[in-house]
Amino acid sequence: MSRDRRTPFNRVGEFLNQWSVPRQMRGADHRTDAARSRMSETLRPRLEDADRVGTSICPYCAVGCAQLVYARDGRAIHVEGDPRSPINEGTLCPKGSATIGWMNAPDRLSKVLHRAPYSDRWEEKPLDWAMDRIAHLTRQTRDETFVEALPGGETVNHTLGLASLGGATLDNEENYAIKKLFGGGLGMVWIENQARV
Amino acid sequence: MPSLGTSYGRGAATLAQWDLAKSDCVVIMGSNMAENHPIAFRFVMQAKAKGAAVVHADPRFTRTSALADIYAPVRAGSDIAFLGGIIRYLLENDAWFRDYALAYTNLSTIIRDDFQGPEDLDGVFSGFEPDMKAYFVDSWQYEGMAVPSPRSEHHPQTEMDFTACAGRMSEKPPHRDPTLRHPQCVYQIMRRHYARYTPEMVERVTGCRKETFLKICETLARNSGRERTSAFCYAVGWTHHSTGVQIIRAAAIIQALLGNVGRPGGGILALRGHSSIQGSTDIPTLYNMLPGYLAQPNVNKSHGSLDDYLKGETPPTGWWHNEPKYVISLLKAWYGDRATAANDYGFDWVPKIIGDHSQLPMTLAIRDNVIKGMFLLGQNPAIGGSNSRLVQRGLAELDWLVVRDFAETETAAFWYQGCPVRDGELAPSDIKTEVFLMPASIAGEKDGTFTNTHRLVQWHDKVVDGPGDSRSELWFIHHLAKRLKALYADSRDARDRPIQALNWPYPEVDARGEPDVEAVLKEINGYTCGDETPVGTFKDLKDDGSTACGCWIYSGVYPKEGHNQARSRKADGPGGPGTHLGWAFAWPANRRTLYNRASADLDGKPWSEEKTLVWWDADKESWQSPDAIDFEPSKAPGYQPDWNQKPEGMDALDGGSPFIMTADGKAALFVPSGLKDAPLPTHYEPIESPVLNPLYAQQSVPTAKRWNREDNPYHAPEDAQYPHILTTYRLTEHHSGGTPTRSVPSTAELQPEGFCEIPPELAARHGLRTGDWVVLETSRGAVETRALVTSRLRPFEIDGRAVFQIGMPWHFGWRGYATGDVANVLTSIVGDANTTMHENKALTCRLRPGRLSGGRR
Incomplete structure (x- = not known):
């Protein structure tokens, strides 16, 4: 994408316009109006595009934390703690939070690999x-x-x-x-x- | 979990994790709960916020210690000395809960008069056969009767006719002395046994100052009894010892003496490490058990026919008297219509074991070319297996190996990256093994249930397909079964009858041919043969072949067609009872707190209003509770067996016997049968220890399973070549053998490289600073890793001299994003007598600065 050429003067003006402090000083609520910026205007909920959600159980340790797995087009896009669970009440630990990384791990296998006797290589x-x-x-x-x-x-x-x-x-x-x-x-x-x- | 099984009746956590929030004191030992079970630790913190005391005893100062009110540093492998000291403190100061322990434990029961303990026999118990390194347990029995164990092996090793002597349990109650004066009553035996576990001795053995130790004793005693309850939490820091079962037994004794079992906020929570490790013990992919804690037929026992098996394995009294119903229903589930009364329901088709077939001897059987073909289903033994060099070398002896995992593991890569290849001992062209590496689906990509650490069976949905040719293990087994049944279809050989007879009715539900998981769950739950209606509870199971059930303790998980209780997600709201009976299913029969009848006194009245869980309602003539009751629902507290009628099963247990799985209904402080190493926990040094046993002439546990051979040597006690203690442990960011976190970018980035922890005093001797390379070495192998110099590990003064401990996480390997040398290169193949659990929490090693010259091992 090409970007407009911006002068330092433009930038300062834009910053002052976007920065929430001047607006707060003019009386805007820091939780609503003053919190808005050009970036926040374009933020979308990350689960907005999910077409499916299912309940799961964390695949790591045996505490048994409940999870919600969100997916789009047959691929998991987000995993979070299930707030209904009396065990984890919506929370997850560093491993549980990595579940999405496990499901979508770069090194995941998708084909059977076979190593024949005395061979020096895998074959699909x-x-x-x-x-x-x-x-x-x-x-x-x-x-x-x-x-x-x-x-x-x-x-x-x-x-x-x-x-x-x-x-x-x-x-x-x-x-x-x-x-x-x-x-x-x-x-x-x-x-x-x-x-x- | 034979320790909790022999003590209380079931080898499982007695309470739900959330119940810890109701504790007045939580003792965490053998676990770094804050780091390894952080979500469960929230409940400990909730209890603390309400004023509970939190105690941590551990060789390392961890985040759990940092959040505890009292931290006790104890030398790795000295836990029984510490816990034995607590038992002595409770007994000698009359700090135990008398009304509870007298009524609900075998404290007053008289043991045979030929029983002798380590006080009399210099460190061993009566019945020891030095040549066999094993015990005959005759003298450990109750006076006048033999006592079957509630664990899967009901039939112990004795010289007498055990079954005949056990039959006497139906003739009269065990001889008890409520005054506790009889010299052979359990109370007096325990007082003698633990007399030498004084605070001074505790300090001498464990290295923990006696002031700290006594403060813990006082805190625990103050927060137990009628009005208060304490809980113990443990993990593999207790199990990974040659005396691991006995360590947990010591906690079981303490909790029963203090009246903490079966009550809100009390009990013992086993914190387990894998998502369904409890489930894979209940429905065991283990060699010695059939589903539901039934014994795998064994050629060394009287298991020649179904009749003999049932006769030997069915205790006359207690709930286990129902065992034949569970065995025959299992055979019906496995062999369907082919299982008939005429063929003993196919009992002979179930293979018999001839010895110990667990992972450690399996490792040796692979190396020694006994095992030819092998399936690895989500396990990575090149990292997780003890004596990793032997493990890796052994794999090259296999004819074929199937590895099913989501990424290439170190084990799958052994033939081109394993240590024999890197060391130049073997080249790929020398290795005959045919290897299959198959992509596997994980939770989120398949339907199914996990059983968590407190027996909760929870369903997970399939949301997406696993990538490419990834399939569930159920798919793999199902399609392998179909192919094998086809291959064997035309055989007339009798040895092929079991695979032909195997009942395999599972429908396939999607285009990939995944089987219907609920059909399997229904079979596990049990159903009536013929109309295939699910049974509602295990009370519906029969011993006449009219019911089938894959695992009787799971009955109720699928109680009606279309009702999958494991998928139920109805938690109690705020202000609810907090037992969450509508959230999933807990075995057995949805009971959340085991032995909960013990929360009420002999008259059925709760011990305290604050700690109410179960009570007897005289008007309704039944027990009431917000939990499912772990007792016969309408057996009155005052019920007494009519001994003239020779009562059997539950009829032989009175209304004051909450431990219904044991043969006498009582918690076993003293265990007459079911354990191979001791009826009472006794301190022995680890097999490899830098000190001599300060308590007994017997250095280490005499029944330990040892395989001393050229590729698996042990260090002698006080071996000057290997002066330091080595303990292995886990990290928050990594998971067991490591593939599911070392291959995941976020967790790998958080904890990117292997290391070992070294106390500053030891580091100073070698001029080491954090980040320096060090070599750790045992007679099994050597590793190089980075030093982390930290006072979290402190030197101990044991028996008058300085002893250093080194800690090393064992997750690391050479694949994935986070790498490091394999800690298990250092460990040995040696096992607990009961479980064949290894001793990777306490061994010896030596340390030097620098790197390995020949490259990494």
């Missing part, structure tokens, strides 16, 4: 290909390592060849599904999360 792969490959490897490892009974005859029906780690950052429904499929379905016993770290 389709999601379906990765799911098929992981299902195949899971079956193969399970079949190679499954133990139905110990040498003494005790039934164990487990595999020690597969492990899963993580869960404390996930939803209850996800933990349930992990334990059900990995434990109840595949016979995995190495299933752990951050509860011990």
